[in-house]
Amino acid sequence: MGEDKMRKEYDFTNAKLNPYIKKLRKQISIRIDMDTINFFKKQAEKTGIAYQNLMNLYLSDCAVHSKNINITWK
Numbered sequence: 001m002g003e004d005k006m007r008k009e010y011d012f013t014n015a016k017l018n019p020y021i022k023k024l025r026k027q028i029s030i031r032i033d034m035d036t037i038n039f040f041k042k043q044a045e046k047t048g049i050a051y052q053n054l055m056n057l058y059l060s061d062c063a064v065h066s067k068n069i070n071i072t073w074k
Helices: 034-047 051-064
Strands: none
Touching: 034 051
16 A cells, blocks of 8 residues: 655646635634523534534524524523
């Protein structure tokens, strides 16, 4: 069996742009209640997915399905 070796140079002249470029993320600062963070951290332990990714997945699902926000103040 041959050994895999890194090339000294690579030719990118025929490279294609990343098709997922529109899906790139933007870092923001947001204040989130500790109870909410702890909820997602527990979900992260169960799923093996980082809690920040779970929060993003949840918010993305809300956006994709145009979920309306229903807030009831007590």
